[in-house]
Amino acid sequence: MSSEINNQEQLTEKLQEYLNGWKRAQADLVNYKKDEAKRVEELLKYGQEKILLGLLEQYDDLERALNHAPPDTNQGWLKGIKQVVKGFQDFLKRQGIEKIESDGSFDPNHHEAIHQDTESQEEGQKILEEYRPGYTIHGKVLRPARVKISK
Amino acid sequence: MAKILGIDLGTTNSAMAIVEGGQPRVLENKEGMRTTPSVVAVGKNNERYVGVTAKRQAVTNPANTIFSVKRLIGRRFSDPEVQRDKTLLPYEIREGQHGDVEVKMGDKWYKPAEISAMVLQKLKTDAEDKLGEKITEAIITVPAYFDDSQRKATKDAGEIAGLTVKRVINEPTAAALAYGFNKKKDEKIVVYDFGGGTFDVSVLEVSQDTIEVKGTGGDTHLGGDDFDQRIIEYFAKEFQNQQGIDITKDQLAIQRLKDAAEKAKHELSSTLQTEVNIPFLTADASGPKHFSMTFTRAKLEELVRSYIDKSVELTRKTVEDSGMKISDINEVVMVGGQTRMPAIVEAVKKLFGKEPHKDINPDEVVAIGAAIQGGIMQGDVRDVLLLDVTPLSLGIETLGGVMTKMIEKNTTVPVARTQTFSTAADNQPSVEIHVLQGERAMANDSKTLGKFILMGIPPAPRGMPQVEVTFDIDANGILNVKAKDKATNQEQSIRIEGSSGLTEDEKKRMMADAEKFAAEDSKKKELIDARNMAESLVYMAEKALKDAGDKVLAEDRKDIEDKIAAVKATKDSESVETIKRATDELSAAVQKIGQAMYNQGNQQGGNGSANGGAQGEPAQHQTAQEAPEQPKA
Numbered sequence: 154m155s156s157e158i159n160n161q162e163q164l165t166e167k168l169q170e171y172l173n174g175w176k177r178a179q180a181d182l183v184n185y186k187k188d189e190a191k192r193v194e195e196l197l198k199y200g201q202e203k204i205l206l207g208l209l210e211q212y213d214d215l216e217r218a219l220n221h222a223p224p225d226t227n228q229g230w231l232k233g234i235k236q237v238v239k240g241f242q243d244f245l246k247r248q249g250i251e252k253i254e255s256d257g258s259f260d261p262n263h264h265e266a267i268h269q270d271t272e273s274q275e276e277g278q279k280i281l282e283e284y285r286p287g288y289t290i291h292g293k294v295l296r297p298a299r300v301k302i303s304k
Numbered sequence: 305m306a307k308i309l310g311i312d313l314g315t316t317n318s319a320m321a322i323v324e325g326g327q328p329r330v331l332e333n334k335e336g337m338r339t340t341p342s343v344v345a346v347g348k349n350n351e352r353y354v355g356v357t358a359k360r361q362a363v364t365n366p367a368n369t370i371f372s373v374k375r376l377i378g379r380r381f382s383d384p385e386v387q388r389d390k391t392l393l394p395y396e397i398r399e400g401q402h403g404d405v406e407v408k409m410g411d412k413w414y415k416p417a418e419i420s421a422m423v424l425q426k427l428k429t430d431a432e433d434k435l436g437e438k439i440t441e442a443i444i445t446v447p448a449y450f451d452d453s454q455r456k457a458t459k460d461a462g463e464i465a466g467l468t469v470k471r472v473i474n475e476p477t478a479a480a481l482a483y484g485f486n487k488k489k490d491e492k493i494v495v496y497d498f499g500g501g502t503f504d505v506s507v508l509e510v511s512q513d514t515i516e517v518k519g520t521g522g523d524t525h526l527g528g529d530d531f532d533q534r535i536i537e538y539f540a541k542e543f544q545n546q547q548g549i550d551i552t553k554d555q556l557a558i559q560r561l562k563d564a565a566e567k568a569k570h571e572l573s574s575t576l577q578t579e580v581n582i583p584f585l586t587a588d589a590s591g592p593k594h595f596s597m598t599f600t601r602a603k604l605e606e607l608v609r610s611y612i613d614k615s616v617e618l619t620r621k622t623v624e625d626s627g628m629k630i631s632d633i634n635e636v637v638m639v640g641g642q643t644r645m646p647a648i649v650e651a652v653k654k655l656f657g658k659e660p661h662k663d664i665n666p667d668e669v670v671a672i673g674a675a676i677q678g679g680i681m682q683g684d685v686r687d688v689l690l691l692d693v694t695p696l697s698l699g700i701e702t703l704g705g706v707m708t709k710m711i712e713k714n715t716t717v718p719v720a721r722t723q724t725f726s727t728a729a730d731n732q733p734s735v736e737i738h739v740l741q742g743e744r745a746m747a748n749d750s751k752t753l754g755k756f757i758l759m760g761i762p763p764a765p766r767g768m769p770q771v772e773v774t775f776d777i778d779a780n781g782i783l784n785v786k787a788k789d790k791a792t793n794q795e796q797s798i799r800i801e802g803s804s805g806l807t808e809d810e811k812k813r814m815m816a817d818a819e820k821f822a823a824e825d826s827k828k829k830e831l832i833d834a835r836n837m838a839e840s841l842v843y844m845a846e847k848a849l850k851d852a853g854d855k856v857l858a859e860d861r862k863d864i865e866d867k868i869a870a871v872k873a874t875k876d877s878e879s880v881e882t883i884k885r886a887t888d889e890l891s892a893a894v895q896k897i898g899q900a901m902y903n904q905g906n907q908q909g910g911n912g913s914a915n916g917g918a919q920g921e922p923a924q925h926q927t928a929q930e931a932p933e934q935p936k937a
Contacts (some may be wrong), residue, residue, distance in 0.1 A: 181325040199336065217584040221592045261353055265360040269554040278348060284556045294335070299559065299653060300366055 198291060205248060206296060212241055213285060245288070253287035253298045255280050263287060265297040275303035305779045308470060308682055309442040310674030312478070313458065314502045315374040315418060318342050319671035320427050322435070323679030326841035328482070328672040330665075333430040339667060340430075343684070344422045345369040346410035354426040357371075368396035368409050371421050375524070376405045377416040385524070417457045423765045428465055436730065443674040443681075448474040448506045449520040451538040465605040470681055475507035477515045479639045480671025484662050486515055490930045491634040496619060496652055496660065497815050501639035505619045505625040507633075519626025521618050526611060528569075528642035535565035539580065543595045549586060557586050561595075572601045575642045580842050605647045615923050636660040641667050644736040692717055695811050697782065698775055701730050701747035702736035704832035713743065718739055724790075727771075732762040735771055736884055739800065744816030745825035751814075758787040758796040766843065793856030797906040829881075834883040841894070855904050867893045 219238055222231055255262045259278040265286055275281065280300045287298030309331075317339040333340045335356055343661045345358040346368045353361060362369040375389045389395050396408035406413045424442075431439050446458050455472045476495035480486065484491055488510050497504040502518050504522040508515050527588045540552050541563045551557040564580050571578040577600040584596045605612075606758035625628055636656050642648065643666045652660045664672060677832035693716050699709040702725065710721050726737065736757050741749035761769050770790040786797040818825075845868050849861065856864075867890040874883045 178325070184326055214583045220585070221584055223591070259361065259364065260345075261357040261361040266362075266364040267559050269364040284559070297360055299556075300554075 188227050197238060198250055200294065201248070202290065202295060205245075205250065205290065206258075209288060209296065212245070215241065216286075227259055249291040250288050250295065251290075253289060253294070254285040255286065255298045259300065261297075261301045263289075263297055264300045264302075266299045266302050270303055273303045278302045279301070306438055306440055307435065308675075309428065309439050309467070310478075310671050310676070310678050311424065311427060311442050311444045312475070312671035313374065313424065313446075314342055314445055314499065315372050315502055316342060317489055317667075318423055319426060319668055319839045321668065321671040321675035322431070322433055322552075323675050323682075326679070328675040328679070330668045330671060331431050331434050331887075334371035334425070334433065340423065340427060341371070342372075342374065342420075342421050342423050343369060343371040344409065348383045348412060351421070354422050358754075359891030370395055370407055370414075372407050372409065373416045373419045376407065377420060377452070378457030378614050379405055379548075380453075380645075383407050392791060400820070407841055417461040420458070420461035422460055424465035424467060426695065428467060431707055440466070440468055441470050443471050443673050443680070443778050445474060445475045445478045445670050446472055447504055447520070448476050448517045449504075450472050465542075470676065472508070473674065473677055474517055475504070475516065475639070475670045476508055476637070478514055478677065478713070479637050480510070480635075480673070481676050483635075483637060483661055484639070485510060485635060488634065492518075493635045493637060494619065495637045495639055496615075496643065497522075497639035499527050500643040500646060503527060503615055503618065505615075505622040506738045507623055507628065518628070519622050519840070521622030521625065523614070523618060526614065528640070529641065530611060531569060531608045532562065532898070535569060535604065536561045538603075539565060539595070539597075542597055542685060543585065546595070546597075548594050549588060549593060553588055553753050554586060560585060567598050569604065572599070572604050573646060576601045601646070611652050612647055615648070616655055617900065618653070621657060630656060633658075635867060637669075638662040638666050668764060669800065687810075692781065694777060695844075696741050696814060697743055698753070698777075699740050699750075700725075700785075701736075701740060703836050705747045706829060706832050707740050707742065707745060707747045707750045710773065711777065717777040717781065718779045720774060722772055722774040725771050725773055726767045727761065727764070728766055728767050730766050730771075732766065733761055734759040735761065735787065737773060737785060737796075737798070739798065741896075742814050744814075744821060745829040749817075749821070749825070754785070754798045755801045756760060756785075756787075756796055756798045758789060758791060758794065759839055760794045762791060763787055763848070767840070783888070784926075808877050815904065830880050831878065831883075832882045834887070835875070838874065838883050838887045841890055842868055842871050845894050845897075852897050852901055856897055856900045860893075860900065864890070864893045864896065887894075 188215055215238055219234060222234075236293055250304065255264065257280065259266060262278065264287065270281055273281060280302055285299040288295045290295040307324075310323075310328070312319045315375060318341075319330060319339045321328050323329070330338050332338050332353065337356065340355045341359045343362065345353045345361060345365055347353060347361065347365065347699065356434040358369060359371075362371070366632045372389070374395075375819050376386055376397065379386050381397075382403065386397070386405055398406050398408070398413070400406040400415065405416055407416060407419060408414075424444075428439050428442075428513050442462055444458055444462055444592075446455055450458070456815060459469045459472055475497065476493075479495050479497070480493050489512065491509040493510065493515075494509065495504075495506045497506070502522065502524050503526040504524075505520065506517055507519040509517075509518050536558065540550075540558075543778065544550055553642045556724075560582055566584055568578050568580055573751045577598055580595065580597050580599050582595040584591050584592045620630065623633065628858065632655055636652055636658065638652070639647070643652075643660075649660060649662065656863070677902065694711060697709045698714040700709040708723075710723060711719065712742050725735070734756050734757050736755060738747060738755050739753040740747055740750040741753050744750050758771065761771070772788045772790055774786045775783065775790075776786070781801075783800040784797060785800070786795060837856045845864060847865060867886070871886040872887045872891050877883055
């Protein structure tokens, strides 16, 4: 008789356990869906980062080329190239991409120090030179600026 | 019940994961990255940096940027490891009061555990932000060769960070857990962990309830970073050969070479060669100098061959030292980003004579295993809840001999899926449900699991009846297929057991076939879809013409009839373009019927074209009219 009762208790316990497990699984699914909606939103906002980062690398080279324009270049042609670069800049702006300021003091949240010039007279970790510009996208750091800083 | 955070506290990088809905998930940090550098620093203004920000200022502040502290944690100052690293690390290290190690950061001395605690603290905070709930418990992983003192120090680091460390588990064990190998009783597993800075080999044995570490080996100063270094040196040498300039002292140029080297290394894991393209690398009196070259996988492998060979030797030695033979090993698991390199996978495969496991992201597999351990302890991950997937797609045969999938392969079960189908001919009295399994596009190339017929469908024009077909796989893997006529509620069903009753080899063959014939199958399917659509459109056009009667102008009627004939003529054509062209022309012509009806401002016309509308766009609106079926009975 008592083993029957025991059995019944055990079964009831198992039943409760399974029902609770089921409820938890349902709840997890519902919550996951809610989170997923948020994740998709994030993804849409920042999902193009990988592509944009790749694009920025090529754009870096374009700017480098422009900075090295020989003095005797055909001015008309040079003007055209500058316009192309401006077109790029405008495109980046439309994606919410902004250049990071590289004057003033070094801030590891926005800058990556490649080199420290110990000879320079400046103090206070001032940025001496920008090696590669950094960018934010919708306020978030897309890539830090690469800089040379003082002591 | 709060989640237990699984943490891979690495020498160079750390990662974290939790279990959600029975599945492990890696959590991104505040910066949106799935790994966090294990670096802590104190700046000039006493501001503390942890993670990627600490790394960014490392060059300016080497004495106060603490990295690789894992090499020191829990060790005695007199340990040869510590003495060796002391000469390599740019920050100050001294002996602590109890013979332990202390590091200087800013103007204070810290125990390594305190530094690691700062990294853990950041992970904890970022996880809490991501999940919107507090995290108080964690599982932290350590190398299998860590002794009691190192394990305790790691646990202390967790506690300092405000985490109750439920368990400290071995990294290779975590990796094995991630693959579910804790189920493989009596099996021997080798975990080959080639990370950024260290190479670790472990030999594990799975016994009744535990995974035991039988042996460890490796090289604590061999990693992917060494591979990068070789590539950078090679690029610099090539540039010197090309341009006669030595750029090894140029910080910026080296940085660009480093970027290019890493990128090239990654690309060569999936291509045989890559273009290295660095314009304006430097300049001299004669103008700007550029670097470009073709870098092949073969060359990369040549550059790092000695490292790979060394790792193989160390692996062999570790297995032997564990008292086993290479042939005793049942499974090999890959951990660490560098294991993505095909040459390494090949070398490991050659050594053990079997394919190593690398499906789980090698940068994340340890964190995932730690999370799973946490899940097991919380009851989130229980044997009784382990779910299967259906290995192959399931579906039915539809018009034209096409295999229409109802349940995609790799769908987690139990699961039920329902789709509504219709008849292919007017007054069709029954439908045959031909249950199929496989990945091919045609029913002929799929495996028949069963057949049954649903009868008693009341007479109706083709495409009107609604037959709801449900595929239901229960928790025991039994497939129930049911067909119900929505008009009469008549049902018929069939029960198929062991629907995954194929052997591993058969499954593999079927999937390989599917890939091999993918292009061909897709063309066949396209042709059949085009034909079906043409047939549907003809039927609809004829019906619409009939219904419209003399509301359609005679010349329009003639035009439509001609176009109908044209489509009918393409019946046996093998060219999808031909069929589609004729269909499109008919479709455009048929619009005139709708216009005619509309112009008459007639209700009937409204109904007719509504129906016609639904059928006239079969490709876009696969509602109740999806792939009608041939009567086979």
